[in-house]
Amino acid sequence: EVQLLESGGGLVQPGGSLRLSCAASGFTFSNYAMTWVRQAPGKGLEWVSSLNGGGGSTYYADFVKGRFTISRDNSKNTLYLQINILRAEDTAVYYCAKIRHGGDCADDWGQGTLVTVSS
Amino acid sequence: AIRMTQSPSSFSASTGDRVTITCRANQGVNNYLAWYQQKPEKAPKLMIYAASTLQNGVPSRFSGSGSGTDFTLTIDGLQSEDFATYYCQQYYTYPLTFGGGTKVEIK
Numbered sequence: 594e595v596q597l598l599e600s601g602g603g604l605v606q607p608g609g610s611l612r613l614s615c616a617a618s619g620f621t622f623s624n625y626a627m628t629w630v631r632q633a634p635g636k637g638l639e640w641v642s643s644l645n646g647g648g649g650s651t652y653y654a655d656f657v658k659g660r661f662t663i664s665r666d667n668s669k670n671t672l673y674l675q676i677n678i679l680r681a682e683d684t685a686v687y688y689c690a691k692i693r694h695g696g697d698c699a700d701d702w703g704q705g706t707l708v709t710v711s712s
Numbered sequence: 713a714i715r716m717t718q719s720p721s722s723f724s725a726s727t728g729d730r731v732t733i734t735c736r737a738n739q740g741v742n743n744y745l746a747w748y749q750q751k752p753e754k755a756p757k758l759m760i761y762a763a764s765t766l767q768n769g770v771p772s773r774f775s776g777s778g779s780g781t782d783f784t785l786t787i788d789g790l791q792s793e794d795f796a797t798y799y800c801q802q803y804y805t806y807p808l809t810f811g812g813g814t815k816v817e818i819k
């Protein structure tokens with residue numbers, strides 16, 4: 594059974610940083626691209642970033658503007674999202690998800706971790 | 713970025729109804745279109761990919777159709793567990809983009 598467990602969320606002041614983690618199990622982690630999707634309170638889904646199985650190809654949403662870095666450690670079966678210069682509008686639940694082979698849609702999701710940016 | 717527009721944004725229906733949700737892209741995405749279901753306080757669930765292929769375990773009352781710019785999600789015989797918000801997503805090109813969502817409520 595695929596399991597994705599996010600951690601690292603919390604309350605942070607504007608301008609601060611966080612590193613989100615997503616621990617994966619139940620599948621061969623290195624064989625799959627992974628992605629982060631976020632959802633602001635009461636709002637829709639917003640794609641954040643994706644990277645391939647080896648970690649060498651990364652993709653970002655336009656709003657990231659160099660503030661976010663996606664990475665993975667295949668030896669630890671863990672996906673990361675480093676978020677810097679946090680803004681109030683980054684407040685959201687951040688989901689990690691596994692991308693299915695053959696197309697960049699997500700077939701397994703974690704439960705999400707809440708990031709709140711507030712002073 | 714490709715813009716995905718869903719309609720309606722919400723509607724009410726009764727169990728047993730046949731319901732259709734529309735998703736339109738402002739440029740062609742071939743059939744690289746997925747549908748997700750999300751219930752309150754839960755993670756999204758992939759329902760359909762490649763515009764019309766049911767994800768494993770998804771009931772056959774769900775179906776998807778379309779190609780290019782116009783897509784539909786149909787639920788034929790709405791069940792109580794189907795009341796949720798549905799999102800389309802194009803994965804034809806980066807940045808990946810979602811529609812704004814369609815909330816299906818109980819009448």
